[in-house]
Amino acid sequence: xxxxxxxxxxxxxxxxxxxxxxxxxxxxxxxxxxxxxxxxxxxxxxxxxxxxxxxxxxxxxxxxxxxxxxxxxxxxxxxxxxxxxxxxxxxxxxxxxxxxxxxxxxxxxxxxxxxxxxxxxxxxxxxxxxxxxxxxxxxxxxxxxxxxxxxxxxxxxxxxxxxxxxxxxxxxxxxxxxxxxxxxxxxxxxxxxxxxxxxxxxxxxxxxxxxxxxxxxxxxxxxxxxxxxxxxxxxxxxxxxxxxxxxxxxxxxxxxxxxxxxxxxxxxxxxxxxxxxxxxxxxxxxxxxxxxxxxxxxxxxxxxxxxxxxxxxxxxxxxxxxxxxxxxxxxxxxxxxxxxxxxxxxxxxxxxxxxxxxxxxxxxxxxxxxxxxxxxxxxxxxxxxxxxxxxxxxxxxxxxxxxxxxxxxxxx
Amino acid sequence: xxxxxxxxxxxxxxxxxxxxxxxxxxxxxxxxxxxxxxxxxxxxxxxxxxxxxxxxxxxxxxxxxxxxxxxxxxxxxxxxxxxxxxxxxxxxxxxxxxxxxxxxxxxxxxxxxxxxxxxxxxxxxxxxxxxxxxxxxxxxxxxxxxxxxxxxxxxxxxxxxxxxxxxxxxxxxxxxxxxxxxxxxxxxxxxxxxxxxxxxxxxxxxxxxxxxxxxxxxxxxxxxx
Numbered sequence: 001x002x003x004x005x006x007x008x009x010x011x012x013x014x015x016x017x018x019x020x021x022x023x024x025x026x027x028x029x030x031x032x033x034x035x036x037x038x039x040x041x042x043x044x045x046x047x048x049x050x051x052x053x054x055x056x057x058x059x060x061x062x063x064x065x066x067x068x069x070x071x072x073x074x075x076x077x078x079x080x081x082x083x084x085x086x087x088x089x090x091x092x093x094x095x096x097x098x099x100x101x102x103x104x105x106x107x108x109x110x111x112x113x114x115x116x117x118x119x120x121x122x123x124x125x126x127x128x129x130x131x132x133x134x135x136x137x138x139x140x141x142x143x144x145x146x147x148x149x150x151x152x153x154x155x156x157x158x159x160x161x162x163x164x165x166x167x168x169x170x171x172x173x174x175x176x177x178x179x180x181x182x183x184x185x186x187x188x189x190x191x192x193x194x195x196x197x198x199x200x201x202x203x204x205x206x207x208x209x210x211x212x213x214x215x216x217x218x219x220x221x222x223x224x225x226x227x228x229x230x231x232x233x234x235x236x237x238x239x240x241x242x243x244x245x246x247x248x249x250x251x252x253x254x255x256x257x258x259x260x261x262x263x264x265x266x267x268x269x270x271x272x273x274x275x276x277x278x279x280x281x282x283x284x285x286x287x288x289x290x291x292x293x294x295x296x297x298x299x300x301x302x303x304x305x306x307x308x309x310x311x312x313x314x315x316x317x318x319x320x321x322x323x324x325x326x327x328x329x330x331x332x333x334x335x336x337x338x339x340x341x342x343x344x345x346x347x348x349x350x351x352x353x354x355x356x357x358x359x360x361x362x363x364x365x366x367x368x369x370x371x372x373x374x375x376x377x378x379x380x381x382x383x384x385x386x387x388x389x390x391x392x393x394x395x396x397x398x399x400x401x402x403x404x405x406x407x408x409x410x411x412x
Numbered sequence: 413x414x415x416x417x418x419x420x421x422x423x424x425x426x427x428x429x430x431x432x433x434x435x436x437x438x439x440x441x442x443x444x445x446x447x448x449x450x451x452x453x454x455x456x457x458x459x460x461x462x463x464x465x466x467x468x469x470x471x472x473x474x475x476x477x478x479x480x481x482x483x484x485x486x487x488x489x490x491x492x493x494x495x496x497x498x499x500x501x502x503x504x505x506x507x508x509x510x511x512x513x514x515x516x517x518x519x520x521x522x523x524x525x526x527x528x529x530x531x532x533x534x535x536x537x538x539x540x541x542x543x544x545x546x547x548x549x550x551x552x553x554x555x556x557x558x559x560x561x562x563x564x565x566x567x568x569x570x571x572x573x574x575x576x577x578x579x580x581x582x583x584x585x586x587x588x589x590x591x592x593x594x595x596x597x598x599x600x601x602x603x604x605x606x607x608x609x610x611x612x613x614x615x616x617x618x619x620x621x622x623x624x625x626x627x628x629x630x631x632x633x634x635x636x637x
Contacts (some may be wrong), residue, residue: 031422109511255442262461262462264434264435264437265438267438269442269444270447271442274443277441277442277443277444278440279439279440281440282439283431284467293415294419296416298518301432304424305432345444348453352457359458363429366421366424
C-alpha cells in the first residue's frame with residue numbers, strides 16, 4: 001500500500017500510508033488554535049507522490065527534484081538541495097506538523113540546475129524552532145514538493161559552573177557575563193560563564209563579543225586555570241561522594257503539580273537534556289477493580305482506548321503519532337492502566353489532544369459493533385475476518401491495519 | 413473470555429464511566445517542555461471533560477498463606493517452566509526496593525547468580541527471571557526459569573533452592589546505594605529455607621507453578637534487620 005514517489009528516491013524520509021484510511025486526507029490536521037486549522041490534503045497527496053503535478057496537463061514543474069537535507073537530523077543548520085528545471089522565482093518554506101508556517105526564505109530567481117538552501121533552525125521571529133519533525137518544501141511556480149526533516153537540540157546554552165577555592169560554587173548569573181572576584185588570599189578568581197554548546201552553534205547568530213564563547217572567557221593564566229579546574233573537579237568528586245553517602249536522598253526529580261477543576265491530577269517535570277517529551281496518562285483502574293463475572297474489562301479497555309474516539313477515526317491514533325515521529329503504547333496491571341506517548345517535543349500538542357479525546361469522547365464511538373470487535377473478532381459484511389483496530393505493536397507498519405488477519409488479540 | 417462474551421455494551425460503558433474519568437486519572441508530562449505552556453495545553457484539551465462519580469474502593473481483608481501451595485498446569489507448550497512465588501510487600505513500602513535489589517542479585521543480567529549457574533555453567537535452562545512486584549495492596553517476589561529441552565524441572569528447582577538458600581549470607585557488601593546495602597547485609601537464611609527449601613519438589617510436568625507462603629517471615633527476615 002506504499003506509494004513511493006519518484007521525486008523522493010534516495011531519501012530516507014518515511015511516508016504516510018494513506019491508502020489504509022483515505023478519509024484521513026480530508027481531515028484538517030489538528031491545530032492548537034494559534035493560526036487556525038490548516039488543510040494538509042495537498043501536502044499529504046504530494047508527500048506520498050500521488051500529486052506529482054498540480055499544474056495541470058502538460059505543464060512541467062519548475063522544481064525538478066527536491067533532495068534530502070543534510071544533516072538530518074540537524075542541530076544548527078541544515079542544507080537542502082534541490083534542482084530547478086527552469087529559471088524561476090523560488091522560496092523555501094518550513095512548516096511544522098500542525099501545518100503552521102515556521103519560516104519562509106525567499107531564494108530569489110534561480111537558474112535551471114542544482115541549488116542549495118540553508119535553514120538555520122530559526123522561525124520568522126528569529127527564535128530557535130522547537131526540536132521535532134518539520135516539513136520543508138521548495139516552492140517555485142505552482143509546484144511545491146515537500147520532504148521532512150528533524151531538528152534536535154533545544155538549549156543553545158549549556159551552563160558552566162566554576163568553583164571558588166575550597167569548593168564554594170559561584171552560581172551562574174542570569175546572563176552571559178564574566179565576574180571577577182578577587183579574594184583576600186591573593187587567589188584570583190572565579191567567574192561564571194554560559195558557553196554556547198558547540199553542537200548546535202550557528203555561526204550566523206553568534207554575537208561577536210568576547211564573552212560569547214568559552215575560549216574567549218577562559219582568559220586567566222594557565223596556572224590559575226589549572227587550579228580552578230582542579231578545584232572544580234575536587235568539588236564535584238566531593239559532591240558526588242556526599243550524594244552516594246546520602247543514598248536515595250541524592251535522587252531528585254523535581255516536578256510541579258496541579259489539579260484541574262474536573263479532578264485531573266497533573267504532574268509536570270521539566271528536563272531539557274534531550275528534545276523529547278513523554279506524556280503518561282495513568283488511570284487508577286486495573287484488574288483489581290473488576291467484579292466477579294465481569295473480569296477482563298481493565299485490559300479490554302487498554303485496547304478499546306486505541307480504537308478511535310469521536311474525533312479520531314479508527315487507526316488515526318497510531319498513524320498521527322507515527323507521522324510525528326512518536327510512539328505510544330499502554331499497559332494494565334491489577335492496580336492501574338497507563339497510556340503513554342513518547343516523541344519529539346513539538347508533538348506535545350498532538351499527544352494531549354489525542355489523549356483528551358479518548359478520555360472525553362470515547363462513549364459516542366462505543367458501538368455494539370466495536371465492542372464485538374474488541375473482544376477478539378471482527379467480521380465484515382463480506383464474511384472475512386478483519387482486524388479493525390490498531391491493537392498490534394505500535395511499531396508495526398501502518399499498512400498492517402488493512403491486512404486481513406484472523407487471530408485473537410492477546411496483547412497489545 | 414467467557415466473562416467478556418457475556419458482558420453487554422452497557423456493562424462496558426458503565427466501566428468506562430466509572431473509572432475512566434479525569435478525577436480517577438493522573439497525567440504526567442516530562443521532558444523538553446515549558447511548564448506554563450504545557451499547563452495551558454492541558455487546560456485547553458482536558459478542561460472540558462466532565463468530572464465522574466467518586467471512585468469508591470472497598471478494602472479487601474488482608475491475605476496470607478498458611479502453607480506452601482503447589483500447582484501444576486499442563487498445556488501444549490514447547491518448554492517446561494518452573495515458577496517460585498513468595499507473598500511479599502506492597503509497592504513503596506520500605507522493603508519494596510530492597511527486594512528488587514535482591515532479585516537483581518539473583519537473576520538480574522548475565523552476571524547474576526542464577527543466570528550464571530543455570531544458563532551459563534550448567535546449561536540446563538534457557539532463561540531465568542526474578543523480580544519483586546509490589547502493588548497497591550500487596551506484592552510478590554517471583555523467580556521463574558525455563559528449562560532447556562531434555563532437562564526436567566527438578567534439576568532447575570534444585571539450583572534455585574541452593575542459590576536462594578545461600579544468597580543471604582554470601583552477598584558481598586555493595587556501596588553504591590543505601591537500598592542495595594540494605595538488601596546485601598548478611599543475614600540468616602531461615603526465611604528462604606523455610607519457604608522454599610523444605611517443601612517437596614514439584615514433579616516433572618510441562619509447566620509448574622509454586623506459591624510459597626509465610627509472607628511476613630519472608631520480608632521481615634530479609635529486610636527488617
